[in-house]
Amino acid sequence: MIRLFTRYRILLPVVSLALLLGATFYMQPRAMSYFGLNLLFNLAVPIALATLAQMMIIMVNDIDLSLGAFVSLVACVTATWLNDAPLVGLLILLVLVLAYAAMGAVIHMLDLPAIVVTLGMSFVWGGIALFLLPSPGGVSPDWLRALMTIKPPFVPMAVAAAVLIAALTHLLIMRSGIGTVLRGVGGNARSVGRAGWPVVRLKALAYGLAGLFGVLAGMALVGLTTSADANIALRYTLLSVAGVILGGGEFTGGKISPVGAVIGALTLALAASFLSFLRLSPDWQVGAQGAILILVLTARLLFTRRDAQA
Amino acid sequence: MTRTPQGAPPIVTLTDAAKHFGPVRALNGVSLSIAPGDCIGLVGHNGAGKSTLVNVINGGLAPSSGTVEFAPAGAQTALEAGIRSVFQELSLCPNLTVAENLRISHTGLRGFNWRKAARTEMAQALDTVFPGHGISTDAPVDTLSIAERQMVEIAIGFAPRGAQARLVILDEPTSSLDAGIARQLLDHIVRFCASGGAVVFISHMLGEIFDVATRIVVLKDGRVVEQRAAADFTRQGLVDAMGHVAPEQADAPAVRAHAHGAEVLRSPEGLNARAGEIVGLSGLAGHGQAEALARIYFGATSSWRTPRAAPMVFVAGDRTRDGVLPLWSILRNATISVLPQIARRGFVDRDREAGIMAEWKRRIGIRTDDVANPILSLSGGNQQKVLFARALAASAPIVVMDDPMRGVDVGTKQDVYAMIRDEAAGGRTFLWYSTETEEVCQCDRVFVFRDGAISAELTGADITEEKILEASFEMTEAGQ
Numbered sequence: 152m153i154r155l156f157t158r159y160r161i162l163l164p165v166v167s168l169a170l171l172l173g174a175t176f177y178m179q180p181r182a183m184s185y186f187g188l189n190l191l192f193n194l195a196v197p198i199a200l201a202t203l204a205q206m207m208i209i210m211v212n213d214i215d216l217s218l219g220a221f222v223s224l225v226a227c228v229t230a231t232w233l234n235d236a237p238l239v240g241l242l243i244l245l246v247l248v249l250a251y252a253a254m255g256a257v258i259h260m261l262d263l264p265a266i267v268v269t270l271g272m273s274f275v276w277g278g279i280a281l282f283l284l285p286s287p288g289g290v291s292p293d294w295l296r297a298l299m300t301i302k303p304p305f306v307p308m309a310v311a312a313a314v315l316i317a318a319l320t321h322l323l324i325m326r327s328g329i330g331t332v333l334r335g336v337g338g339n340a341r342s343v344g345r346a347g348w349p350v351v352r353l354k355a356l357a358y359g360l361a362g363l364f365g366v367l368a369g370m371a372l373v374g375l376t377t378s379a380d381a382n383i384a385l386r387y388t389l390l391s392v393a394g395v396i397l398g399g400g401e402f403t404g405g406k407i408s409p410v411g412a413v414i415g416a417l418t419l420a421l422a423a424s425f426l427s428f429l430r431l432s433p434d435w436q437v438g439a440q441g442a443i444l445i446l447v448l449t450a451r452l453l454f455t456r457r458d459a460q461a
Numbered sequence: 462m463t464r465t466p467q468g469a470p471p472i473v474t475l476t477d478a479a480k481h482f483g484p485v486r487a488l489n490g491v492s493l494s495i496a497p498g499d500c501i502g503l504v505g506h507n508g509a510g511k512s513t514l515v516n517v518i519n520g521g522l523a524p525s526s527g528t529v530e531f532a533p534a535g536a537q538t539a540l541e542a543g544i545r546s547v548f549q550e551l552s553l554c555p556n557l558t559v560a561e562n563l564r565i566s567h568t569g570l571r572g573f574n575w576r577k578a579a580r581t582e583m584a585q586a587l588d589t590v591f592p593g594h595g596i597s598t599d600a601p602v603d604t605l606s607i608a609e610r611q612m613v614e615i616a617i618g619f620a621p622r623g624a625q626a627r628l629v630i631l632d633e634p635t636s637s638l639d640a641g642i643a644r645q646l647l648d649h650i651v652r653f654c655a656s657g658g659a660v661v662f663i664s665h666m667l668g669e670i671f672d673v674a675t676r677i678v679v680l681k682d683g684r685v686v687e688q689r690a691a692a693d694f695t696r697q698g699l700v701d702a703m704g705h706v707a708p709e710q711a712d713a714p715a716v717r718a719h720a721h722g723a724e725v726l727r728s729p730e731g732l733n734a735r736a737g738e739i740v741g742l743s744g745l746a747g748h749g750q751a752e753a754l755a756r757i758y759f760g761a762t763s764s765w766r767t768p769r770a771a772p773m774v775f776v777a778g779d780r781t782r783d784g785v786l787p788l789w790s791i792l793r794n795a796t797i798s799v800l801p802q803i804a805r806r807g808f809v810d811r812d813r814e815a816g817i818m819a820e821w822k823r824r825i826g827i828r829t830d831d832v833a834n835p836i837l838s839l840s841g842g843n844q845q846k847v848l849f850a851r852a853l854a855a856s857a858p859i860v861v862m863d864d865p866m867r868g869v870d871v872g873t874k875q876d877v878y879a880m881i882r883d884e885a886a887g888g889r890t891f892l893w894y895s896t897e898t899e900e901v902c903q904c905d906r907v908f909v910f911r912d913g914a915i916s917a918e919l920t921g922a923d924i925t926e927e928k929i930l931e932a933s934f935e936m937t938e939a940g941q
Contacts, residue, residue: 337554
């Protein structure tokens with residue numbers, strides 16, 4: 152049993168999500184429907200995308216403290232420029248992705264601590280966002296709104312999107328050659344460099360991918376909320392880190408799992424709904440969410456310890 | 462052993478290659494040419510320049526002077542020339558599977574089905590070198606044992622990887638393999654060289670060297686001192702070639718005159734020390750000396766309830782990693798070890814702190830105008846003196862030193878030797894790991910480590926470079 156959990160790291164996130172989902176259905180049987188599931192997981196889509204962005208950074212042994220501010224900035228761009236002048240808007244988003252890649256290259260070349268650089272950049276992103284949208288507002292582009300509220304048959308959009316995103320990222324990171332090399336950078340950057348790979352370009356690529364997923368997260372968020380605000384996604388920074396870890400990832404060593412990260416994000420989103428069903432006062436919810444996180448991480452630690460002893 | 466005709470062009474040719482790190486001449490003009498069919502055994506004591514030579518051959522370091530030429534003409538890098546290295550420290554990505562690790566070093570694996578190709582090539586490579594290995598190509602590397610990881614790394618070194626391995630450099634490849642597996646590797650090396658490949662083989666097992674090498678190159682102080690066909694060497698001759706001819710006896714005997722007190726320390730692996738004794742730990746670097754010291758030190762000091770006066774103090778050799786507090790002044794760096802003893806009601810007694818510093822500055826000769834200067838304003842040797850002052854100022858009866866003279870100039874060394882003798886005469890015990898024989902010869906008793914265990918205990922007149930070398934290298938036949 153313990154063997155099974157340490158052998159297949161993905162099991163623990165899956166079981167956590169299943170348990171939480173079971174508890175939610177028990178509390179609120181009406182949630183067990185097409186509409187109910189969509190409501191439960193709707194906001195999980197941008198969180199899942201942000202978690203994947205964070206995962207790209209954690210994959211190369213860094214951490215991104217600017218992700219929440221970045222997603223907020225993207226949301227502001229989406230609700231203003233992308234709606235008013237789509238071409239300029241797209242161009243801005245492209246520049247933002249490239250800026251992320253450049254940030255990765257600079258962090259590697261100057262051997263700077265990512266935690267400091269990204270913390271500084273979070274104020275830059277936040278400043279630009281406030282400049283673009285000083286007060287909450289803006290409008291989501293119609294096509295984006297339509298995309299996020301699409302109603303596919305049998306499975307609600309949120310679930311279908313989560314599965315699709317998880318599958319695509321799994322292919323990119325776990326199956327493709329370049330994804331393997333990127334994970335290798337997290338595992339042993341020196342040996343990757345010694346095999347002739349330009350590590351700085353790989354780092355830039357990882358950061359660029361993080362920027363791309365951050366952009367997608369911001370766009371998805373605006374598609375759901377229909378308007379934006381410079382502080383709309385600040386809590387994503389910590390949520391995304393929690394999601395990666397909840398999904399079986401580790402802070403160092405390139406040990407990550409895209410499927411796990413998406414499941415982790417779903418678990419976090421579900422935890423919030425579950426606590427509302429418990430009629431817990433919103434004051435306590437953040438703390439209770441933290442308690443769930445600690446519970447799952449404790450379980451994982453126990454499993455690995457037991458396995459090490461066996 | 463079959464050898465290809467003498468006319469075959471060499472794979473790599475070094476002409477008078479030298480590599481300097483600041484004032485340290487790690488490689489001091491080496492000329493060496495390696496042709497297809499060569500199996501070169503590379504031997505030398507610590508710091509003889511083995512790893513530097515390897516890194517110059519594989520292109521990891523550019524030589525400070527001299528040239529490194531790869532053939533066939535046109536190959537710009539060592540990788541293009543088919544030169545691969547298997548390092549002693551494991552260089553796989555532990556989070557990837559065995560097959561995925563091949564992908565890291567084999568850029569030609571592309572396309573939709575690269576995994577299948579990687580699995581096949583990896584399985585073949587493992588089967589060729591280690592028949593019956595039992596390693597799954599889908600196993601993540603961190604689930605493998607150390608020996609299995611080493612096997613994977615060696616197999617990747619010999620794998621074709623889209624071209625052909627022409628020269629494989631193996632740095633202590635058998636250190637974590639058991640005898641049977643090591644035998645398989647040696648057999649493969651012989652086969653590989655017979656089919657026109659070349660190998661540079663570094664090992665502390667002289668038996669293995671004699672088993673596979675066609676030519677033995679002896680390095681000493683960054684120079685090639687001997688280079689002959691393996692058959693022309695005897696084991697004893699090889700050990701003699703590695704060592705100095707005449708060890709300096711200096712004034713050592715006088716030191717050893719005083720009697721030692723009761724035993725103050727005994728470790729599970731058999732290391733023991735008496736009060737007032739200077740005990741040396743020797744052997745080739747990385748054979749468990751530093752680990753043994755760390756076990757002893759942490760075992761005695763790292764507990765929740767630290768006594769006011771620790772029973773042991775530690776002098777770090779790797780200053781930046783475990784010694785210097787880089788943002789602090791000289792004064793604070795030196796006195797941190799005594800703060801609990803000189804504190805008054807939990808506050809630092811500044812006057813006593815300054816007094817202790819002044820005393821040690823005089824005794825140890827730290828060259829600075831003002832002890833309030835930052836520690837990094839000092840030269841490396843003087844920084845090391847501050848670390849010695851930190852350790853000796855504390856009243857601990859046992860001083861643990863982890864290669865403390867790394868990068869220290871000769872003058873400072875003499876000062877420190879004198880001080881250590883002084884303190885030992887006063888009843889302190891020193892545990893002294895050193896990679897340099899000259900320092901080990903200062904000790905009363907020396908334990909030589911090999912493969913993480915003590916292989917010899919030398920005392921008094923037996924402490925000679927020759928005896929230490931003998932104990933550092935495995936003299937028996939490989940595979941026994």
